[in-house]
Amino acid sequence: MTAARPLLSVQDVKANYGPVEALRGVSLDVFPGEIVALIGANGAGKSTLLMTICGDPRASAGRVVYDGAEITNTPLHEMVRLGIAQSPEGRRIFPRMSVLENLQMGAFAGDPANFGGDLDRVFRLFPRLAERRDQRAGTMSGGEQQMLAIGRALMSRPRLLLLDEPSLGLAPLLVAQIFATIKEINRSEGVTVLLVEQNAYHALRLAHRGYVLVNGSIRMSGAGSDLLANPDVQKAYLAGGHH
Amino acid sequence: MINGLTLGAIYGLIAIGYTMVYGIIGMINFAHGEVYMIGAFISVITFTILGPFGFASPVLAIVVVLMVALVFTSVYGWTVERIAYRPLRGSFRLAPLISAIGVSIFLQNYVHMLQGAKMKPVQPVVRGGFVLAEEGGFVVQITYLQIGIIAATLVLMAGFTLLIHRTSLGRSQRACEQDRKMAALLGVNVDRTISLTFVMGAALAAVAGLIFTLYYGAVDFFIGFLAGLKAFTAAVLGGIGSLPGAMLGGVLIGLIEAFWSAHFPIAYKDVAVFGILVIVLIFRPTGLLGRPDIEKV
Numbered sequence: 001m002t003a004a005r006p007l008l009s010v011q012d013v014k015a016n017y018g019p020v021e022a023l024r025g026v027s028l029d030v031f032p033g034e035i036v037a038l039i040g041a042n043g044a045g046k047s048t049l050l051m052t053i054c055g056d057p058r059a060s061a062g063r064v065v066y067d068g069a070e071i072t073n074t075p076l077h078e079m080v081r082l083g084i085a086q087s088p089e090g091r092r093i094f095p096r097m098s099v100l101e102n103l104q105m106g107a108f109a110g111d112p113a114n115f116g117g118d119l120d121r122v123f124r125l126f127p128r129l130a131e132r133r134d135q136r137a138g139t140m141s142g143g144e145q146q147m148l149a150i151g152r153a154l155m156s157r158p159r160l161l162l163l164d165e166p167s168l169g170l171a172p173l174l175v176a177q178i179f180a181t182i183k184e185i186n187r188s189e190g191v192t193v194l195l196v197e198q199n200a201y202h203a204l205r206l207a208h209r210g211y212v213l214v215n216g217s218i219r220m221s222g223a224g225s226d227l228l229a230n231p232d233v234q235k236a237y238l239a240g241g242h243h
Numbered sequence: 244m245i246n247g248l249t250l251g252a253i254y255g256l257i258a259i260g261y262t263m264v265y266g267i268i269g270m271i272n273f274a275h276g277e278v279y280m281i282g283a284f285i286s287v288i289t290f291t292i293l294g295p296f297g298f299a300s301p302v303l304a305i306v307v308v309l310m311v312a313l314v315f316t317s318v319y320g321w322t323v324e325r326i327a328y329r330p331l332r333g334s335f336r337l338a339p340l341i342s343a344i345g346v347s348i349f350l351q352n353y354v355h356m357l358q359g360a361k362m363k364p365v366q367p368v369v370r371g372g373f374v375l376a377e378e379g380g381f382v383v384q385i386t387y388l389q390i391g392i393i394a395a396t397l398v399l400m401a402g403f404t405l406l407i408h409r410t411s412l413g414r415s416q417r418a419c420e421q422d423r424k425m426a427a428l429l430g431v432n433v434d435r436t437i438s439l440t441f442v443m444g445a446a447l448a449a450v451a452g453l454i455f456t457l458y459y460g461a462v463d464f465f466i467g468f469l470a471g472l473k474a475f476t477a478a479v480l481g482g483i484g485s486l487p488g489a490m491l492g493g494v495l496i497g498l499i500e501a502f503w504s505a506h507f508p509i510a511y512k513d514v515a516v517f518g519i520l521v522i523v524l525i526f527r528p529t530g531l532l533g534r535p536d537i538e539k540v
Contacts, residue, residue, distance in 0.1 A: 077427045077428075097414070108430045108431060
């Protein structure tokens, strides 16, 4: 797998979040077909890294290379056309639009001919969304909004899916369901996934490889199972049980 | 009543421009009244140029003037956004507002200098009407022009509501309104969408300007100020950000003005309009059709 060209390569990227230096030279690679987990404490810079890959905030130093081409300074709205979709921190669904309209927005840059099929696919993955089709998204529960954010990202037929804390605030049963869905998307459709999680146990079990981000730089990396077994990781991120 | 509706249609069309721009970037475009004034002037100028050729058909003449006014006014709307507002995006909230007032003053004086301060008249283009009722020499009539104005406004209103609620462009406008960064992540070109919103608002203002020209037969460089203020009032009255609200607010204000002028001293009609605004805002701060935001986070 490492012989292939990475689909996404983040090279020594620095970025500021307001006056704070959030990323202090981060490098990581994501290869085609992989699920890569990025774990770390609150405020380590995980979400900033996902946003910087998409170009907001821009990297103040370093390069972001996608599929062999540099995208460090590509406009935000071009990313989805390159095949990068994000389910961002805080979900950011459009609260005053219906579930269907949110999904239509997800397909905004896509070919309208694919819309019907893609919608069916998302509704198959998340039957709950089909039931809530015409409901205002802002009135749904947190778990449903999370499904919508992921579903919306899938509507653009991404090659690279960036997921920010898909398990945040969800009941354990739902967490398991969301992770199963991510695995399903990756395995049956070959979508490459870069996953940011505080729920390190679940994330590392799911991922092929993982990176540990501490204070804006990568502290450790390796296969998901190796990181799970690592005593430092266990102590820092897995203490307090497997939830 | 009919006069009130016609006046209300004009206010409503301008108010939609305020409401759309406010909806998408949360800014009151105080120069919008001036854009409407420019729409009216372009209509007058085009009518004057067409004049010597004679109006073979008034409908044809109006269509030509409408096209010219739409194009030029839209260009003004686009340019104003590009020059005066876009560079200020991301700065503090008051900056574009001040810039808008500056643009408003600039456009007034610019038209003043180019066209002079005198009223510019045009020949009536559409004459005649139906007599609805006649009683002891007192005639109630509705002119063809009034019918046309009200019909055109209804059509535009319906068209724009469909556009905002059913089309991909409308959806991306609402997406920009709710979360600009997320809209961009989904592939929406936010700058272009905002420009388009300004152009759409300007186009409606152009229609309102043309209607004003046809209805009153004369324009001057100052018409945008009060009309803009009243249309803004209409937008707030109906609930700013709401398209049907803008139209409703416009019609209400038109009717209030017409009734007040018919029964009370005409000099106080503006006082009546703004008085109603104050009362509505005290009891319904979000306007008649405005929505209190209920959202789960």
